Amino acid sequence: MERTFKEIIAVLTWTAFLLLFQNCQGTGFVSKKGEATNPSAEVFAQMGQSLEGAEDSSKESVTDAPSEGSSISEQPQKRQEDYFSSLEISNVLNFGAVGDGATDDSVAFQRAIDASSVLFVPGNKIYRMESALRINKPIKIFSDNTAQLKMVGSASSIYLHSSDIEMTGFKVDASQNNQSCIFHLQNDNVGYWLRDIRISHIEAYNAHCFLKDIYGVQANSFDHTYVGIYINDIVSSHVRGPQISMNGGWAFIFLKNISIPSTSQVFNSPYVSLKNNAGAMIENIKIVGSGQAGQTINHGLHFESSAAIWLTDINIEKVAGYGIYGDSIYGFYLRDTSSRYNGLGGYLVANSQFVQGANVLSQNYVNGVWFSRLGMYLKNSTSVQMQWVDMSGTNGSGLILENVTNSSFSYLQAANNGGYGILSSGNNNVNVWDHNIVGNLTNQTTGVGVNYYTSGQQPLILSFKTPETHLFQNEVAGSFALLNGNFVSVADFGAIGDGVTDDSAAFQKAVDSGVPIYVPYRSGGYRLSHEIRIQNPTQIIGLGKVMLHCESRIPFSIESSNVKMSGFFLKNRSSFGADSVALHLNASNKSIKNIELGELHLESFGYGVSNLSAAANEISHLKVNFLSVLSPKNSSLHLTNIKDSSLNKIFVDQGKVGQIDFKAIVIFQSENVFINESTVVGFGNSGTSLYAQSLFVGQSKDIFINRYMADTVHSDGIGIDSSSRVWLSESVSSLTERVPLLITSSSQVYGLNVLLGGRKGYGSSSFREQANMPGAYFVNSNTAAFANLLTYSLTGSVAEYNNSSAILFQNHIQGH
Known part of the structure; x- marks a missing residue:
C-alpha cells in the first residue's frame, strides 16, 4: 500500500499517542520494569551480556499530560542480574x-x-x-x-x-x-x-x-x-x-550483525524487506546471493513507503536484483555501504526525499551469466547529497540520474563502465563536484568512449572535469580533490603571499574574473586587509593549508549562487572581536543557492559562517563540510532561513574564551537541514542563562541531526524550540551544567541511540555542578519518542515535564 510522506511521518506520532492508552494506570508517568532482560550474570557470562554499573528500565515509559513540574524520578532500581535472580x-x-x-x-x-x-x-x-x-x-x-x-x-x-x-x-x-x-x-x-x-x-x-x-x-x-x-x-x-x-506500521526497528551467506536457491523476493516503517537502524549486514540472474525483485535490502532509514556497514553481493532498493523514502542515510556484483545494479532510489550517502561503493561487472547493468540509479527524487561515491566497472552506466532535483555529489568516481560514466535526463539543479569520470565506453563498434551524457532542459553542473586532471592534497583535512587546467592562480592577478603585502586587491580581481581560482601555498600566508566580495559564480580553492590573515570585519562576503570555497586557514587579525564574521552569506538583495564551503579552519572570529544580518531571503543547498572553528567569540554557525542544506563534520572548540552568552550552532526558521558527525566542545560562560547552548534549532522543521556531540557545555547541551519533525540519532549531549536536552514548544521530536549526561561528581572551579538538572526537559511540547536512551551523572531526574504530553521512552538505561 502506497503512503504519502506525511502519512509515513505520522506513524511515530500515532505511536506515541496510542501507547498512552496501553499499560497506563491513571495519569502521570508509568514505568514498567523490564522482564525481557538478561538472566543472572553467571548464566550468561560466556555470552558477555552482563551489564555493570547501570540500571535498566528497558521497557517503554510514557507520560500523558503530566502536571507542571512532574518528572521521571531517579529512584533506586535493581540491577539486571539481581532482578532476574529473584x-x-x-x-x-x-x-x-x-x-x-x-x-x-x-x-x-x-x-x-x-x-x-x-x-x-x-x-x-x-x-x-x-x-x-x-x-x-x-x-x-x-x-x-x-x-x-x-x-x-x-x-x-x-x-x-x-x-x-x-x-x-x-x-x-x-x-x-x-x-x-x-x-x-x-x-x-x-x-x-x-x-x-x-x-x-x-x-x-x-x-x-x-x-x-x-x-x-x-x-x-x-x-x-x-x-x-x-x-x-x-x-x-x-x-x-x-x-x-x-x-506494516513499524516504529524503531534495529537490525544488527546479520549474515546471509551464499545459497544455491533462487527466489523472487527480497532478502530483507521493510515497508510502511518509521525509524529503522540497520548496521553490519552481509548478504551474499547465489549469483544467478532472472529474478528481478530479488533485492538485497528492500525499503518502501518508509521514513528515517539508517544503513551503516552494509555489504551485499551477487543478488539478482538491486543490492539496495528504496522507493518512497523520506530520510534515507547510507554510510559505508558496499553493493557489488549484483544483477540489476548496486542501488536504486526512487520517489524519495533527503537521501544522504558517504563512502558508497558499487562495482557490478559481467561475470558469465551475470548481467550487471548499473552502479546507482536515482529517479524522481530530490535533496540527494552524496560524497565519496564509487560507481565503476558496470556493464552499463555508473550513475544514472533521472528527474533528480536540488542534489549534489562530491568525490565521485565513475570509471571503466560499459556505458556512460554519468547518464543524466530531466534533472534540475544537480551539482557534481570533484569527480573522476574516465575510461567509460559507450560505442562498442567504434571504440569511442563517452564519459558523460545529458538530456533534458538543464544539464548537470560539473566541476573539475576530466581528462586534464591531477590530484592535490589538502593538508587541512587530509583529503583529495581534483583540479584541472581551467583554474588560474591568484598569483596571476598579483598576489604575493608573504604575509606582509596586502593581497586584497589581487584576490578581488581574481574572484571578479569569472574563472575558477586556485591559491598556491606560501609559507608567509596572504594578508587581506579589506573585504572580498564574491558577486559571481566561482570556485576558489586553496592548495594545501593556505593561511589567510584577515584584518577586516568581514573577510569574505558571498553574494552569489554557485560558489565553492575550500582549503583555507582564516585567522582573525581585526579588532572587531565578537562582531566579526569570517564568511558572510549575504542574501540581503536576493536568494542564493548552491554554496559549498569545505576544508576550512576559522580562528578567533566572532561568527564563523553566518547570514545573521541578511535573513530576509532564502539560502538553499548550502553544504558545509570539514569546518573547524577555534576560539569563537560568538556563534560558529548562525544560519537563518536556509533550506535543503547540510552541515557535515563541523568541529567547534571554544578554547579559553567564554566571556559572552551565545550558541555554538544556530539553525533558525529553516527547513530540511542535515547536521552530521559534528562536535562542539566547551560553550558558554559558567553560570550563565539558557542562551549558551551547543546546538539550537528554532522555528524550524525537518531537521536531521546524526552523530552530534555536545561536550563540556556551560549551559544546555541541545535546545529545540518551536520546531517540528526533528530527528536526533546516535548523538551525545554530555557534561552539561544545565539540561543536556531542552525541548520547548515543539512537537514530533524523535531520538534513536541518544546519550544524555550531566556533571554530577564532575564539578570544578570552571564548570559548576548545578542541582536538580534533569536529562531532558519538555516545556509546552507534545509527541516525542526516544529509543535506546542512556543517561548518567544527572543531578536531577531523567526527564521533567511542564505542560507537555505524549512523551515516549523506549529502552532507557540509567548509569551512575
Whole structure:
C-alpha cells in the first residue's frame, strides 16, 4: 500500500499517542520494569551480556499530560542480574521435553512457555517441533547457542503475540519446514501494539524465511504497529526465501550483525524487506546471493513507503536484483555501504526525499551469466547529497540520474563502465563536484568512449572535469580533490603571499574574473586587509593549508549562487572581536543557492559562517563540510532561513574564551537541514542563562541531526524550540551544567541511540555542578519518542515535564 510522506511521518506520532492508552494506570508517568532482560550474570557470562554499573528500565515509559513540574524520578532500581535472580528460571525439561531429535517436543515447549517468565533450554540437544509455538505473554527464552530447534512441517513456527518477548542463543534447522517462517509476528487486536521484541544469537539453516509479520483481522496495515523490534547476531544460511519481511506500521526497528551467506536457491523476493516503517537502524549486514540472474525483485535490502532509514556497514553481493532498493523514502542515510556484483545494479532510489550517502561503493561487472547493468540509479527524487561515491566497472552506466532535483555529489568516481560514466535526463539543479569520470565506453563498434551524457532542459553542473586532471592534497583535512587546467592562480592577478603585502586587491580581481581560482601555498600566508566580495559564480580553492590573515570585519562576503570555497586557514587579525564574521552569506538583495564551503579552519572570529544580518531571503543547498572553528567569540554557525542544506563534520572548540552568552550552532526558521558527525566542545560562560547552548534549532522543521556531540557545555547541551519533525540519532549531549536536552514548544521530536549526561561528581572551579538538572526537559511540547536512551551523572531526574504530553521512552538505561 502506497503512503504519502506525511502519512509515513505520522506513524511515530500515532505511536506515541496510542501507547498512552496501553499499560497506563491513571495519569502521570508509568514505568514498567523490564522482564525481557538478561538472566543472572553467571548464566550468561560466556555470552558477555552482563551489564555493570547501570540500571535498566528497558521497557517503554510514557507520560500523558503530566502536571507542571512532574518528572521521571531517579529512584533506586535493581540491577539486571539481581532482578532476574529473584525470578524463578524454569527448565523446559521439567515440562516433558526430551531433546533427542525424534520425540515431538512442541507440546512440552508450549506448556513451559505458558507457565514461565524466564525459560531455560539446556544445550547439546535437538528439540523436534512438529506444531506451532504461540507466545501470548512476556517471557525470555534462552539457551547457550548449542540447543537446536528442528522445525518439521509447515505448522512448525513460533508465533509472537505479545510485547516484551526475548529469545536468544539457539540453532534452528528449518530444512523440513515447508514454506513457513521460523518467527511470525501476529497482532490481532485493534489498538494493541506489540513492543520490545528481541531475537538474538540465532543460527538458522535452510529457512524459507526467518521473520515476518502477519496481519490479523484488520485491513489497514497501520493498525499493526510494532514498536521496538531488535534482531541481532543472526546467521541464516542456505536460505530458500525472504528472510525478514515486515510490511506494516513499524516504529524503531534495529537490525544488527546479520549474515546471509551464499545459497544455491533462487527466489523472487527480497532478502530483507521493510515497508510502511518509521525509524529503522540497520548496521553490519552481509548478504551474499547465489549469483544467478532472472529474478528481478530479488533485492538485497528492500525499503518502501518508509521514513528515517539508517544503513551503516552494509555489504551485499551477487543478488539478482538491486543490492539496495528504496522507493518512497523520506530520510534515507547510507554510510559505508558496499553493493557489488549484483544483477540489476548496486542501488536504486526512487520517489524519495533527503537521501544522504558517504563512502558508497558499487562495482557490478559481467561475470558469465551475470548481467550487471548499473552502479546507482536515482529517479524522481530530490535533496540527494552524496560524497565519496564509487560507481565503476558496470556493464552499463555508473550513475544514472533521472528527474533528480536540488542534489549534489562530491568525490565521485565513475570509471571503466560499459556505458556512460554519468547518464543524466530531466534533472534540475544537480551539482557534481570533484569527480573522476574516465575510461567509460559507450560505442562498442567504434571504440569511442563517452564519459558523460545529458538530456533534458538543464544539464548537470560539473566541476573539475576530466581528462586534464591531477590530484592535490589538502593538508587541512587530509583529503583529495581534483583540479584541472581551467583554474588560474591568484598569483596571476598579483598576489604575493608573504604575509606582509596586502593581497586584497589581487584576490578581488581574481574572484571578479569569472574563472575558477586556485591559491598556491606560501609559507608567509596572504594578508587581506579589506573585504572580498564574491558577486559571481566561482570556485576558489586553496592548495594545501593556505593561511589567510584577515584584518577586516568581514573577510569574505558571498553574494552569489554557485560558489565553492575550500582549503583555507582564516585567522582573525581585526579588532572587531565578537562582531566579526569570517564568511558572510549575504542574501540581503536576493536568494542564493548552491554554496559549498569545505576544508576550512576559522580562528578567533566572532561568527564563523553566518547570514545573521541578511535573513530576509532564502539560502538553499548550502553544504558545509570539514569546518573547524577555534576560539569563537560568538556563534560558529548562525544560519537563518536556509533550506535543503547540510552541515557535515563541523568541529567547534571554544578554547579559553567564554566571556559572552551565545550558541555554538544556530539553525533558525529553516527547513530540511542535515547536521552530521559534528562536535562542539566547551560553550558558554559558567553560570550563565539558557542562551549558551551547543546546538539550537528554532522555528524550524525537518531537521536531521546524526552523530552530534555536545561536550563540556556551560549551559544546555541541545535546545529545540518551536520546531517540528526533528530527528536526533546516535548523538551525545554530555557534561552539561544545565539540561543536556531542552525541548520547548515543539512537537514530533524523535531520538534513536541518544546519550544524555550531566556533571554530577564532575564539578570544578570552571564548570559548576548545578542541582536538580534533569536529562531532558519538555516545556509546552507534545509527541516525542526516544529509543535506546542512556543517561548518567544527572543531578536531577531523567526527564521533567511542564505542560507537555505524549512523551515516549523506549529502552532507557540509567548509569551512575
